[in-house]
Amino acid sequence: MADMLKRTSPPVASRPWLAPLPAATRYSLRGGAEARAAVAAAFGVEPPTQACRAASRGARSALWLGPDEHLLIAPESDGATLATALPAALAGVPHSLVDVSHRQVAFEVRGPHAEWLLAHGCPLDLDVAAFPVGMCTRTVFVKAEVLLWRTADDRFRIETWRSFTDYVITLLAETALELPA
């Protein structure tokens, strides 16, 4: 399945302002405080309760998407371990845990024009004062839903549903035509 998806999805070509990010293991977690505590122990990162914030430890991250919804991101190689560890930790706790590893594609928009490029299609205030490092949220990029996560002053991790990737990157590339060479 993973191999098939890799073959059929458009590759993200590296550019000065764009970097592809490696395939990842992703889980959509829904649940309350009890589920968050169980995941914190098994996953090693406590799902944040503050709205629109991401928490990381090592290569694993937990992103707040809603008051009872988090996205867990880990290296692809952790997939098999997590597939048994997370359900085991959550046994008996009301929750929903869905493997969405291959649903979305991640890439990074970076450099001094990162904010400017994203502002072309995203209605949020992306100034670092309004959208600080560590903030993450679902939002829109033109007509596509995206997940936006600022990982550094000049770096954003973008996750889009697989079939939207080409649309988002094409629009970013068109905007980038206006960048100084």
Add this chain to the structure above:
Amino acid sequence: MLIIDCPYCGPRPELEFAHGGQAHIARPADPSQTTDDEWTEYLYLRVNTKGVYAERWRHARGCGRFFNALRDTTTDQFLATYRSGEKPPVGSAARSAP
């Protein structure tokens, strides 16, 4: 663009939200015991207030949550937003029931 204050995420652009119609409509506890008129009223009849209106909104392209808002339908101004299950802010002039 309107800025709508999501009770979970804070102020966010209108593009991320979906309108959900009149707020505070309770589903009849026992639908099989309602008359056709009562059921019709529950399903279809809305107050269509000119003025301050309590309505449901969903932060569809954000946290995904439904919440309630008081909006003046003559000016399109949002006066307050509050979580589902909460009552409208005290002192508001909302007419939410038919």
